[in-house]
Amino acid sequence: MISYAYIHCKPDGTPFYVGKGALRRAKYLGERNSYHQATVKKYGKDNILIGMLECSSSEIAYELEAGIIKCLNRI
Numbered sequence: 001m002i003s004y005a006y007i008h009c010k011p012d013g014t015p016f017y018v019g020k021g022a023l024r025r026a027k028y029l030g031e032r033n034s035y036h037q038a039t040v041k042k043y044g045k046d047n048i049l050i051g052m053l054e055c056s057s058s059e060i061a062y063e064l065e066a067g068i069i070k071c072l073n074r075i
Helices: 023-027 034-043 058-074
Strands: 003-009 015-021 049-055
Touching: 003 023, 003 034, 003 058, 015 023, 015 034, 015 058, 023 049, 049 058
Parallel strands: none
Antiparallel strands: 003 015, 003 049
């Protein structure tokens, strides 16, 4: 199965969630933590930007997810 590392962003491009999983998980905006749910509710599902990076394995997607989080925390 193809795995993805993905980022959910507010309409202005500000990232608010980073994850990894299958294509369906990357595009799905429900059943996340309360901050994610509140952000999606505030801006509306149609206004959330989703960036996805296809990975050849789940392990690579996990490492990429961790790297993205680390980079965003430094900003």
